[in-house]
Amino acid sequence: MQTLTHAADRSAPAESLPADSLAAAGELLRALAAPVRIAIVMQLRAGERCVHELVDALGVAQPLISQHLRVLKAARVMKGERRGREVLYRLADDHLAHIVVDAVAHVQEEGR
Numbered sequence: 001m002q003t004l005t006h007a008a009d010r011s012a013p014a015e016s017l018p019a020d021s022l023a024a025a026g027e028l029l030r031a032l033a034a035p036v037r038i039a040i041v042m043q044l045r046a047g048e049r050c051v052h053e054l055v056d057a058l059g060v061a062q063p064l065i066s067q068h069l070r071v072l073k074a075a076r077v078m079k080g081e082r083r084g085r086e087v088l089y090r091l092a093d094d095h096l097a098h099i100v101v102d103a104v105a106h107v108q109e110e111g112r
Contacts, residue, residue, distance in 0.1 A: 031075030032100060036060055037068050041091065041100045044078060048088040 032038060039058050043049055049057070054065050069089060072078045077096050080087040091097055 028075055028077070028096075029099075031071055031077055032096075034068065034071075036064065037072055037077075038100055038104070040065070040068055040072060040089075041077065041097060042104070044089060044091045045097045045101070048081075048090045050086040050088050052086075054089075 032041065036058065040054060043054055043057055051062060051065055051069070054060075054069075055062050058065065069078070069080070073080060073089075076092055078089050078091050080089045082088075
């Protein structure tokens with residue numbers, strides 16, 4: 001059995017966590033719960049991307065990428081910064097990338 005070292009593993013049991021924290025975590029997970037949004041997070045792990053780079057990398061139409069970016073931005077998963085005519089998107093922090101990477105790794109291990 002693998003020993004977990006994430007900060008959350010050392011915190012109090014879920015029963016003692018404030019209900020608003022649990023609700024906020026649920027909202028965050030819902031924002032991540034779409035294959036395209038997971039793919040966007042995986043792309044942003046490597047660095048900043050603009051919309052057309054995400055469209056090219058993921059093979060998804062621009063309006064759909066923009067819609068998913070709005071959801072991720074509203075959930076504070078990522079941030080956008082305007083540079084000239086483009087907006088460059090980046091992850092808000094590495095914790096969120098770990099959630100997605102761990103989930104993808106988990107399902108890949110389950111398939112073995």
